[in-house]
Amino acid sequence: MNVHGGLRLENHKSRPLERPLLVVPPPRVAILALDQGSGEAAEPVVVPGDHVRLGTPVAAARGAAAAVHAPVSGVVREIGLAATVGGAGQCIVIESDGRDDREQGAAAVDWRALQPAALLAGIEASGAAGLGGAAFPTAAKLALARSAGAELLLLNGAECEPWICCDDALMRERAADVLLGAQVMLAASGAARCVIAVENDKPEAIAALRSALAMVGDARLALVELPAVFPLGAEGPLVTAVTGREVPSDGLPPQVGVVCQNVGTAAAVARFVRDGLPLISRIVTVTGSGVCWPGNVEARIGTPVAALIEACGGRAAAPSTLIAGGSLTGRVLASDRVAVTKGLNCILAAAAGELPARAAEMPCIRCGDCARVCPARLLPQQLHVAARADDAAGLARFGLSACIECGCCDYVCPSAIPLTARFRDARERQQARAAEHRRALEARARYERHQSRLAKQAAAERRAFDEARQRARAAGRSETGP
Amino acid sequence: MTSPSAPPPPVVGGFTVPRVMFAVLLALVPVVMAQAIVFGWRALLLIAVAAGAALTCEAAALRLRGRAPQPALRDGSVLVTAVLLAVAVPPSLPWWLLVFGVAVAVLIAKHAYGGLGQNPFNPAMVGYAVLLVSFPLEMTRWASPGAGWDAITGATALDSLRAGLRQSYTMQEIFAGTAFGWIGAAGGEWINLAALVGGSYLLVRRVIRWHIPAAVLAGLALPAAVAHLLDPGAHAGAAFHLASGATMLGAFFIATDPVSAAASDRGRVVYGAGIGLLTWIIRTWGGFPDGVAFAVLIMNLAVPLIDRSTVPRIYGQRRS
Numbered sequence: 001m002n003v004h005g006g007l008r009l010e011n012h013k014s015r016p017l018e019r020p021l022l023v024v025p026p027p028r029v030a031i032l033a034l035d036q037g038s039g040e041a042a043e044p045v046v047v048p049g050d051h052v053r054l055g056t057p058v059a060a061a062r063g064a065a066a067a068v069h070a071p072v073s074g075v076v077r078e079i080g081l082a083a084t085v086g087g088a089g090q091c092i093v094i095e096s097d098g099r100d101d102r103e104q105g106a107a108a109v110d111w112r113a114l115q116p117a118a119l120l121a122g123i124e125a126s127g128a129a130g131l132g133g134a135a136f137p138t139a140a141k142l143a144l145a146r147s148a149g150a151e152l153l154l155l156n157g158a159e160c161e162p163w164i165c166c167d168d169a170l171m172r173e174r175a176a177d178v179l180l181g182a183q184v185m186l187a188a189s190g191a192a193r194c195v196i197a198v199e200n201d202k203p204e205a206i207a208a209l210r211s212a213l214a215m216v217g218d219a220r221l222a223l224v225e226l227p228a229v230f231p232l233g234a235e236g237p238l239v240t241a242v243t244g245r246e247v248p249s250d251g252l253p254p255q256v257g258v259v260c261q262n263v264g265t266a267a268a269v270a271r272f273v274r275d276g277l278p279l280i281s282r283i284v285t286v287t288g289s290g291v292c293w294p295g296n297v298e299a300r301i302g303t304p305v306a307a308l309i310e311a312c313g314g315r316a317a318a319p320s321t322l323i324a325g326g327s328l329t330g331r332v333l334a335s336d337r338v339a340v341t342k343g344l345n346c347i348l349a350a351a352a353g354e355l356p357a358r359a360a361e362m363p364c365i366r367c368g369d370c371a372r373v374c375p376a377r378l379l380p381q382q383l384h385v386a387a388r389a390d391d392a393a394g395l396a397r398f399g400l401s402a403c404i405e406c407g408c409c410d411y412v413c414p415s416a417i418p419l420t421a422r423f424r425d426a427r428e429r430q431q432a433r434a435a436e437h438r439r440a441l442e443a444r445a446r447y448e449r450h451q452s453r454l455a456k457q458a459a460a461e462r463r464a465f466d467e468a469r470q471r472a473r474a475a476g477r478s479e480t481g482p
Numbered sequence: 483m484t485s486p487s488a489p490p491p492p493v494v495g496g497f498t499v500p501r502v503m504f505a506v507l508l509a510l511v512p513v514v515m516a517q518a519i520v521f522g523w524r525a526l527l528l529i530a531v532a533a534g535a536a537l538t539c540e541a542a543a544l545r546l547r548g549r550a551p552q553p554a555l556r557d558g559s560v561l562v563t564a565v566l567l568a569v570a571v572p573p574s575l576p577w578w579l580l581v582f583g584v585a586v587a588v589l590i591a592k593h594a595y596g597g598l599g600q601n602p603f604n605p606a607m608v609g610y611a612v613l614l615v616s617f618p619l620e621m622t623r624w625a626s627p628g629a630g631w632d633a634i635t636g637a638t639a640l641d642s643l644r645a646g647l648r649q650s651y652t653m654q655e656i657f658a659g660t661a662f663g664w665i666g667a668a669g670g671e672w673i674n675l676a677a678l679v680g681g682s683y684l685l686v687r688r689v690i691r692w693h694i695p696a697a698v699l700a701g702l703a704l705p706a707a708v709a710h711l712l713d714p715g716a717h718a719g720a721a722f723h724l725a726s727g728a729t730m731l732g733a734f735f736i737a738t739d740p741v742s743a744a745a746s747d748r749g750r751v752v753y754g755a756g757i758g759l760l761t762w763i764i765r766t767w768g769g770f771p772d773g774v775a776f777a778v779l780i781m782n783l784a785v786p787l788i789d790r791s792t793v794p795r796i797y798g799q800r801r802s
Binding site for chain 2: 236369
């Protein structure tokens with residue numbers, strides 16, 4: 001394996017995987033965040049009072065946001081600001097009528113007969129997005145791969161976070177869906193082959209995929225086992241672990257001939273072509289000793305987190321912290337009233353002591369442990385000095401742009417410095433400054449345009465005045481002429 | 483819309499700064515014991531004096547800087563500085579001189595630069611160097627091993643080697659002197675062995691990595707071996723250098739101070755090799771009893787340059 005650093009972490013996946021997938025009942029009230037986890041909000045296309053059916057588009061794709069569909073049939077109650085997994089954001093609230101009436105005309109897609117463009121359009125319309133957590137529109141990624149001529153479709157089943165196991169559960173129970181999704185994505189992206197990468201701490205998932213592969217008998221599909229190292233499930237390290245190629249830090253995997261998709265996304269695409277249903281549900285790991293029966297649940301997008309925990313026996317007696325995502329890259333949730341998004345892969349209810357508390361921050365002693373585990377081969381300690389000084393040249397030299405915010409450096413730092421958060425802050429400051437610079441340039445251009453318009457206007461007026469005066473003089477001369 | 487307000491999940495791994503420091507202190511126990519056996523109980527007294535002085539200076543510095551005394555006093559870093567300085571000086575050194583050296587190390591070399599993690603120079607070696615240039619007589623008077631601190635003092639092995647060569651003695655004659663043991667300095671070779679044992683413990687516990695010690699030892703042994711091969715009459719061999727003076731203490735405990743060392747693994751190899759080479763040069767042609775302290779300080783000076791030129795190639799970027 002040619003990926004630098006990383007962590008071998010003790011994993012906590014066996015308890016939720018003891019139980020089969022559990023389907024959470026559809027919510028009575030679905031809360032659909034317009035930002036499903038990609039950082040960009042979709043454009044609402046319904047207004048309060050509209051009746052929607054199961055699968056009716058309620059928000060249209062925009063930029064890095066995929067389309068969002070009604071996960072229940074019923075009435076749009078309101079569109080407004082609400083707490084979300086990412087903090088707070090605009091949400092569409094749909095009150096269910098409990099009937100799950102399906103959108104008419106939803107039927108299986110004959111994907112083998114479709115031209116790639118039509119297939120891509122269908123995937124786009126289905127609202128498929130990266131279920132690994134990034135929630136980036138699947139169709140946009142596949143289209144980019146097609147135009148860049150990527151030859152390899154890399155399905156990410158690494159799942160390296162120590163608590164998350166929703167992909168593991170999916171691969172165990174729905175391996176055929178993953179493979180069907182892979183075939184559809186091959187057709188859509190134009191890639192020649194597909195590699196499904198799974199970390200070798202998931203023997204059941206690997207066995208299920210192997211037997212499904214034997215059933216399908218498609219020579220373009222292959223399975224690769226990876227060592228269980230965090231963060232091999234991150235896009236860059238995964239591409240390198242499988243192909244040996246490095247994704248340019250200012251670029252994307254298609255530049256090195258690869259397109260990455262999560263195995264859950266593949267299964268979602270498979271469901272779309274099989275049933276014609278858009279992406280309205282996903283699998284979420286509900287775990288930690290803060291819940292009574294940890295497990296993996298399939299829930300409609302928009303289901304409140306509280307309902308997922310309820311389906312897993314409710315909160316245990318001891319108080320616990322709710323974390324969305326894994327223990328290394330997730331974020332703490334303020335309440336359980338936020339709803340499932342396409343990017344939400346795990347709810348970790350961590351009881352006190354389950355995640356050791358971060359000690360008080362101490363000065364950096366330059367021990368270099370952070371550099372040893374950094375998958376981007378950065379020197380986080382040097383980067384930290386540059387971030388603290390807000391030194392743009394230093395941040396560039398020590399590779400802030402290559403940081404994937406995996407949290408390995410935080411994990412090993414003996415001084416308990418929250419390095420990843422510092423780097424994220426530095427990045428946000430840079431982006432804010434760049435935006436301000438852009439605004440300033442635009443303002444200056446506007447001002448200059450305004451000035452030149454004023455100058456032109458003044459010149460034109462003077463010219464008109466001069467001409468008028470000359471005409472008047474000429475007229476005067478002719479009057480007083482001979 | 484992502485919210486930066488949520489705190490990051492609280493995950494931590496193994497080591498903390500106090501645990502690192504106390505592991506170093508534990509690894510120094512064999513060295514201290516060897517010193518006490520070779521030079522007598524006064525070596526232990528000096529360590530106690532140095533530790534007391536260091537904690538007092540640290541508390542005073544924190545107070546002067548308006549910082550809370552805790553947890554800085556408890557992190558163990560100042561005790562490491564104190565013990566390293568105490569085992570580096572001759573056991574016959576007057577106690578108040580050691581207090582002076584500790585004060586220089588803690589107040590000037592450490593806190594004047596901003597405290598833990600900020601000092602560009604190894605504090606213990608700054609204290610040592612200041613003592614050596616200010617009080618050369620007291621700092622070069624080593625008791626003959628086994629004779630106790632109040633016995634007649636003699637020259638160290640490194641000193642008598644240099645003096646003997648200058649007076650045209652042959653190697654055989656020089657090595658027959660009382661300052662010499664089986665392979666290195668009499669007594670000193672046992673202290674070096676103890677430092678090697680303690681250093682190996684640090685390596686196994688992964689408190690330190692191999693890069694710096696290996697580079698220091700190679701940087702010293704290679705030129706010594708080559709010079710000995712070319713001119714055996716004028717140069718002692720690699721084994722003598724490895725087993726004399728502060729070689730092992732320097733390689734495993736002093737050069738490995740991460741604060742004043744280079745940052746990357748490659749940089750640390752360069753840094754360590756420089757220390758080894760400079761130690762050999764100072765021992766061979768210099769006027770001081772040992773070269774480790776000055777070699778470390780000179781390489782501390784070079785760290786910014788080393789760090790600039792040994793940045794690893796970042797993932798997904800061409801080498802700049």
